[in-house]
Amino acid sequence: MAFAIKVNGNTHSVDVDGDTPLLWVLRDVLGMTGTKFGCGMALCGACTVHIDGVPARSCITSIDSIGSAEIATIEAIGASAAGARIQKAWLDREVVQCGYCQSGQIMSASALIASNRHPTDSDIDAAMSGNICRCGTYLRIREAIKQAAQSSAQGG
Amino acid sequence: MILDRILSGPSGLDQSASANSISRRRFLQVGASAGGGLMLSLRLPSAGRDAAAAGTDVFAPNAFIRIATDGQVVLIMPYVEMGQGTYTSIPMLIAEELEVDLSEVRLEHAPPNEKLYANPLLGVQVTGNSNAIRGAWQPLRQAGAVARTMLVLAAAKRWNVDPVTCRAQRGEVLHVPTTRRLTYGELVADAAQMPIPNNVVLKRPEDFKIIGTAAKRLDTPAKVNGTAVYGIDARPPGVKIATLAQSPVFGGRVKRVDDRAAKAVKGVHQIVRLDDAVAVVADHMGAAKKALAALMIEWDDGPHAKLSTEDVAQELRLATLNSGAVAEHIGDARGALAMAATKVDATYEVPFLAHAAMEPMNCTVHARKDECEIWIGTQAIARVQAEAARVTGLPVDKVVVHNHMLGGGFGRRLESDGAARAVQIALHVDGPVKVVWTREEDIQHDMYRPYWFDRFSAGLDNNGLPIAWEHRFAGSSVIARYLPPAFKDGLDPDSTEGAIDLVYALPNKHVEYVRVEPPGVPTAFWRSVGPSHTVFVVESFMDELAGAAKQDPVAYRLALLDKAPRAKAVLALAAEKAGWGQPLPERVGRGVSVQNVFATYMAQVAEVEVSKDGAVRVRRVVCAVDCGTVINPDTVQAQVQSAIIFGITAALHGEITLKDGRVQQSNFDTYQMLRMNEAPAIEVHIGRSFEPPGGMGECGTSCIVPAVANAIFAATGKRLRKMPVDAAALKQPL
Numbered sequence: 094m095a096f097a098i099k100v101n102g103n104t105h106s107v108d109v110d111g112d113t114p115l116l117w118v119l120r121d122v123l124g125m126t127g128t129k130f131g132c133g134m135a136l137c138g139a140c141t142v143h144i145d146g147v148p149a150r151s152c153i154t155s156i157d158s159i160g161s162a163e164i165a166t167i168e169a170i171g172a173s174a175a176g177a178r179i180q181k182a183w184l185d186r187e188v189v190q191c192g193y194c195q196s197g198q199i200m201s202a203s204a205l206i207a208s209n210r211h212p213t214d215s216d217i218d219a220a221m222s223g224n225i226c227r228c229g230t231y232l233r234i235r236e237a238i239k240q241a242a243q244s245s246a247q248g249g
Numbered sequence: 250m251i252l253d254r255i256l257s258g259p260s261g262l263d264q265s266a267s268a269n270s271i272s273r274r275r276f277l278q279v280g281a282s283a284g285g286g287l288m289l290s291l292r293l294p295s296a297g298r299d300a301a302a303a304g305t306d307v308f309a310p311n312a313f314i315r316i317a318t319d320g321q322v323v324l325i326m327p328y329v330e331m332g333q334g335t336y337t338s339i340p341m342l343i344a345e346e347l348e349v350d351l352s353e354v355r356l357e358h359a360p361p362n363e364k365l366y367a368n369p370l371l372g373v374q375v376t377g378n379s380n381a382i383r384g385a386w387q388p389l390r391q392a393g394a395v396a397r398t399m400l401v402l403a404a405a406k407r408w409n410v411d412p413v414t415c416r417a418q419r420g421e422v423l424h425v426p427t428t429r430r431l432t433y434g435e436l437v438a439d440a441a442q443m444p445i446p447n448n449v450v451l452k453r454p455e456d457f458k459i460i461g462t463a464a465k466r467l468d469t470p471a472k473v474n475g476t477a478v479y480g481i482d483a484r485p486p487g488v489k490i491a492t493l494a495q496s497p498v499f500g501g502r503v504k505r506v507d508d509r510a511a512k513a514v515k516g517v518h519q520i521v522r523l524d525d526a527v528a529v530v531a532d533h534m535g536a537a538k539k540a541l542a543a544l545m546i547e548w549d550d551g552p553h554a555k556l557s558t559e560d561v562a563q564e565l566r567l568a569t570l571n572s573g574a575v576a577e578h579i580g581d582a583r584g585a586l587a588m589a590a591t592k593v594d595a596t597y598e599v600p601f602l603a604h605a606a607m608e609p610m611n612c613t614v615h616a617r618k619d620e621c622e623i624w625i626g627t628q629a630i631a632r633v634q635a636e637a638a639r640v641t642g643l644p645v646d647k648v649v650v651h652n653h654m655l656g657g658g659f660g661r662r663l664e665s666d667g668a669a670r671a672v673q674i675a676l677h678v679d680g681p682v683k684v685v686w687t688r689e690e691d692i693q694h695d696m697y698r699p700y701w702f703d704r705f706s707a708g709l710d711n712n713g714l715p716i717a718w719e720h721r722f723a724g725s726s727v728i729a730r731y732l733p734p735a736f737k738d739g740l741d742p743d744s745t746e747g748a749i750d751l752v753y754a755l756p757n758k759h760v761e762y763v764r765v766e767p768p769g770v771p772t773a774f775w776r777s778v779g780p781s782h783t784v785f786v787v788e789s790f791m792d793e794l795a796g797a798a799k800q801d802p803v804a805y806r807l808a809l810l811d812k813a814p815r816a817k818a819v820l821a822l823a824a825e826k827a828g829w830g831q832p833l834p835e836r837v838g839r840g841v842s843v844q845n846v847f848a849t850y851m852a853q854v855a856e857v858e859v860s861k862d863g864a865v866r867v868r869r870v871v872c873a874v875d876c877g878t879v880i881n882p883d884t885v886q887a888q889v890q891s892a893i894i895f896g897i898t899a900a901l902h903g904e905i906t907l908k909d910g911r912v913q914q915s916n917f918d919t920y921q922m923l924r925m926n927e928a929p930a931i932e933v934h935i936g937r938s939f940e941p942p943g944g945m946g947e948c949g950t951s952c953i954v955p956a957v958a959n960a961i962f963a964a965t966g967k968r969l970r971k972m973p974v975d976a977a978a979l980k981q982p983l
Contacts, residue, residue: 110514110536112539116535117535121532129481129607130609131608131688133688133916134688134916139607183469183473190887191655192469192477192656193608193656218926225922225924226607227659228607228657228895229928230887230890231924231928235925
């Protein structure tokens with residue numbers, strides 16, 4: 094059946110089975126390939142998006158569970174203050190290597206600093222340990238989150 | 250910020266056409282000389298200069314540089330970007346000599362062309378073996394210098410002045426006495442008419458402006474906003490999505506398929522049945538996966554239906570009881586062993602490992618009647634092209650391959666099995682099809698880092714110094730399959746690297762390798778490959794010798810390094826920075842390792858904590874590295890951090906096991922990765938050197954595993970001779 098979903102402020106109508114994961118609607122139906130497939134079981138976080146501002150693994154989020162909630166993806170995260178700070182910190186700190194997991198890392202990190210302006214190391218562990226990086230960029234991710242949070246706190 | 254800096258994918262240039270036009274022009278030919286050194290020569294292509302191409306709108310003096318009349322500089326990347334930073338370091342080499350700002354260049358993936366883009370050290374067009382910078386160091390600086398020289402000559406001719414009075418800088422040629430300037434864009438047409446110089450002078454290191462700086466990466470802006478295009482993101486118009494189930498036992502066949510339920514899934518187009526796999530073709534991956542789960546497939550498991558890891562390990566263990574090919578023979582190890590005051594014997598083994606790159610295996614193919622077009626992220630584009638030609642029966646030049654960013658490679662994407670599989674499926678599909686493996690397929694149909702078994706005997710003199718060293722090991726040779734000519738007399742350079750030509754002074758040494766291919770289990774390169782095994786066993790055993798000699802592990806090693814000053818320097822530096830010898834709490838220990846592999850010297854000290862229930866946590870790693878001339882120190886640091894995390898992942902979690910012929914691990918729950926909360930602090934100290942650059946992508950992985958094992962020994966007194974770490978064995982006795 095057809096579902097109307099709101100992604101990055103735009104409403105799209107998609108005709109798929111209700112149990113279809115949001116990930117594949119984004120990537121294959123809408124052609125928004127910034128959100129990545131890693132595991133299909135919410136084990137790696139590569140597919141992380143925001144649903145009403147809360148990070149969610151789109152690979153296990155069925156399309157019929159979303160309703161009128163607002164979906165935000167990596168393509169639009171730079172439009173949010175937290176997202177823009179995270180992206181800048183990611184580039185300043187040269188976090189990225191292969192980059193494949195970084196869409197998900199950035200979505201998780203943006204949600205963290207949007208809700209927590211002074212994340213501690215254990216806050217970062219809790220928010221980010223669901224996101225695997227096979228290139229092992231964890232140390233720089235941690236530094237970049239702290240930088241972004243600091244600029245966020247300073248920026249008010 | 251240039252977001253579309255990388256020209257890529259279906260929207261990119263027609264790369265085969267661009268390759269053809271380049272091949273009509275002059276190009277740099279690079280080959281390995283008989284002596285093993287680099288030989289550079291310039292030659293005319295057989296077709297001679299193409300007047301039209303050389304005419305007006307582009308200056309392309311070689312296969313790596315294209316400058317347009319608007320001044321746009323495009324650099325063609327012979328090595329792929331999979332995280333290791335080649336799309337920054339390779340442009341740094343060219344830009345240094347071409348005298349352009351890195352911020353002004355655009356990059357293009359090289360098309361398949363072994364003649365133009367082979368790695369000169371390997372002879373094939375691949376990115377691997379930590380060889381990109383080593384292979385590019387001379388020829389790509391030379392390529393930049395040739396282009397710069399021709400631009401200067403063109404300007405001098407235009408001004409009718411002596412070329413020595415002109416200088417290239419920031420994309421312009423300056424006539425120094427008059428300060429007249431011409432941009433590279435304005436010189437394109439004239440430069441294309443200049444003779445290609447036979448000799449160009451490369452800059453002296455003290456004149457480098459780009460090499461040696463922490464230049465910002467060129468590939469990252471598109472990777473933080475979702476616009477970077479990986480192979481899995483290719484979307485040629487009309488593309489369908491497929492996923493597949495391959496025989497769960499290697500070598501098995503499809504016996505029977507009931508696809509009624511699968512075909513009924515909304516969005517499913519067709520089921521493709523191959524001899525040893527079944528694929529579902531659908532509108533999207535959600536439908537394809539749902540239908541795959543609904544397929545009823547009966548398999549004929551074939552000859553390996555009962556295979557287990559224990560069978561493989563037993564065969565290797567037995568193989569080390571018989572002699573193998575002699576990889577190194579110095580002095581008389583057997584005789585010295587008989588005279589030794591103390592003897593030390595040990596066996597080691599390391600498991601099969603999966604690559605688990607974050608981007609699952611995928612390949613998009615449009616198989617037309619007389620042409621095959623492929624979209625993929627690959628470390629070996631020419632191999633993919635050749636494999637697709639073989640499967641389709643088309644001539645190689647009828648296979649067009651578009652390369653992309655790689656979501657991790659680690660050796661997995663040196664293989665063409667995924668492309669071959671996608672082409673097999675595409676031959677049954679009308680229009681383009683993207684074949685995406687589930688994570689479970691990716692892990693259960695990987696080609697694995699080989700299982701190895703090692704046997705050591707050493708003899709110490711009265712002072713505890715090693716006077717005899719015997720080492721025999723057995724395992725698969727990846728090189729023998731991948732590059733058969735490089736497997737000679739029972740030996741290959743990968744399997745033995747890190748086991749021979751050690752940094753230590755060992756007067757009597759004998760090393761043998763026994764090639765044993767595991768039945769049915771495909772093996773492949775994996776980050777640091779041979780050294781991921783050899784350095785673990787050698788550095789663990791060296792620790793055992795220090796223990797038998799009742800000496801400090803660092804001091805024991807330093808005493809054997811007088812003839813290896815670079816190794817001695819990194820070891821001393823790592824030990825000093827790590828606070829070697831300073832007291833630690835109970836069940837916390839430091840372990841050390843030192844190596845020279847991939848032409849880079851490295852030492853690491855790991856600090857490890859072992860809980861009462863045996864859980865191991867790596868708290869801190871200090872690494873000292875001498876990789877010769879550093880192109881980009883930030884990338885060197887990043888690669889060390891990355892490779893250490895990769896190695897700790899293997900040491901603590903990494904193991905692929907087989908039961909009833911089936912791989913028992915399937916996803917990140919059973920094949921675990923190190924995560925943020927487990928990542929140690931890592932300090933990297935880079936030595937200053939003007940030696941030629943060494944490889945940096947892999948050496949950190951081989952070095953960390955023995956450092957961790959040795960630290961566990963220091964913390965608990967338990968010597969781990971088998972990877973991964975067995976927490977149960979480390980439990981504190983009550």
